[in-house]
Amino acid sequence: MSQKLTKTFVESIPYPDSGQTFYRDSDVKGFGLRVGTSSKVYIAEGKVDGKTVRISIGHHGIFTSEQARSEAKNLLGMIARGINPNDISKAKKAKSVTLSEVYQAYLKARNSLKPRTIYDYDRFMKTYFEEWNNKPLAEISKDLIEKKHREIGVRSEAQANLAMRFMRAIFNFALGQYEDSSGNPIIADNPTKRLSQTRAWYRVERRQTVIKAHDLPKWLKSVNNLTKISYGANCESAKDFLLLALFTGLRREEALSLSWDQIDLHAKTLNIPDPKNRQPHTLPLSDFLFDLLNTRFQKNEGKSTYVFPSTGIKGYMNDPRDQMQKVIDDSGVKFTPHDLRRTFITIAESLDISAYALKRLANHKMTNDVTAGYIIGDTERLRDPMQRITNYLLKAMNQSQEQKE
Secondary structure (H helix, E strand, C coil), rough: CEEEEEEEEHHHHCCCCCCEEEEECCCCCCCEEEEECCEEEEEEEECCCCCCEEEEEECCCCCCCCHHHHHHHHHHHHHHHCCCCCHHHHHHHHHHHHHHHHHHHHHHHHCCCHHHHHHHHHHHHHCCCHHCCCCCCHHHCCHHHHHHHHHHHHCCCCHHHHCCCCCCCCHHHHHHHCCCCCCCCCCCCCCCHHHHHCCCCCCCCCCCCCCCHHHHHHHHHHCCHHHHHCCCCCCCHHHHHHHHHHHCCHHHHHHHEEEHEEECCCCEEECCCCCCCCCCCCEEEEEHHHHHHHHHHHHHCCCCCCCCCCCCCCCCCCCHHHHHHHHHHHHCCCCCHHHHHHHHHHHHHHHHCHHHHHHHHHHCCCCCCCCEEEEECHHHHHHHHHHHHHHHHHHCCCCCCHHHC
C-alpha cells in the first residue's frame, strides 16, 4: 500500500484488531509506517548485501511524518553505501553496556549456578568491583585489570586470583554475547589475558592442613564440651555438624544443608543429590554416624526438614564460626571446615583404602580414567571402608563406640 505519509493520513489509519499492517511512502522509497494493534511506528527499509534491513525510526506523535521522512533519508543513504544502521546501533549499545548489566545477563544465562557460587560472585561484585558496576565493560582495560589484581593481592593473593577468574568468565561471556550482525565480537579481547601474558597470577599453594592424629583427642573433647564453653542455641547443632563433617568428609555446605529426606535411617545411608561436581553422592552410615543422626532425628520430632535447623532465611544453620573459634581457643587446635574434609581423606588414604573407593568416598570425579568407567558403584561396598575410617578416628580420639554411648 503506497501513499504519501502525511500527518492527516497517518492519523486516519485505524489500528488492526490483530497483527501488523505496513504502509509505504509514495515519495521516498524505503520509508514506511508499521501499524500494530496499539502503535504506529515509522520505519526505513532497504537491502544490504542482498538482505533486507529494517530500522525502527520512532512512534508517530514523538516524530512527525516530516521528521521521520528526514531521518529515513539519512538511514537509507547509509544502506545505499552498504552500511547496516542496525549494526551501528547494536555496536553503540553493546559498547555502553555496563559491568553490572553484563553480570546480570551472565547470571540469567547460567541459571544452573549453585547458590554458593552466586553468593561468591555477588561478594566479588560488591567487595572488589563495586566502583566498576556502572562502568561500560568496554572501558575496563588491561591496565585497570592489572592494577585491580595487585590491589586485591595486597590483602589476599588467593582472593585476587579468584576475583580475576570471575572477571575472566564475565568477559568471555561478553565476547560471545555482544556481537554485530556479522558475528564479530564488540569487545575485541579479554583484558584478563594481561595477567597470563605478564605472568602476574599469584602462585598460591594449595592448603594441606589437617587435624593431626595426636591433636584429635583434645579437639574431640572441646567439641563435645561446646555446650559448656560456648553460648547460644546452636551449640548442640554445631557440635554434631563438626563431628558429621569429620566422619563423612562432606563439604561444608553439603553438611550444613542436609535435610531429613536425604537421610535413610533404615538403610543407614546419607545422600547428597546435587553436590559441587553434579554427581549424586551416597554414603553408608557408620555405627557412630547412625547413632548421631538417629539421636538428632528423635529430638527433632518432625519440627524441621533440616538436620541442622535455624530460624534464618535458609532454614538451616550458617557456618558456626563462633562455636568453631571456641573449640580452637579451648583445644589449641586450629582448623577450618575444609580441614575436616582433608583429615577424613588423609586418614582414608593412610588405611590403604583402594583409590577408587577413596574417590567415591570423597566424591571426586575420576576423569581420564578408562578403568573407572567400567566400575559400577555400589554404596554397600563403601560400608566397610567407611566403618574403618570411623574406627580409626575413634581410636585416635581415645574413644570407642561403647564409651561414647
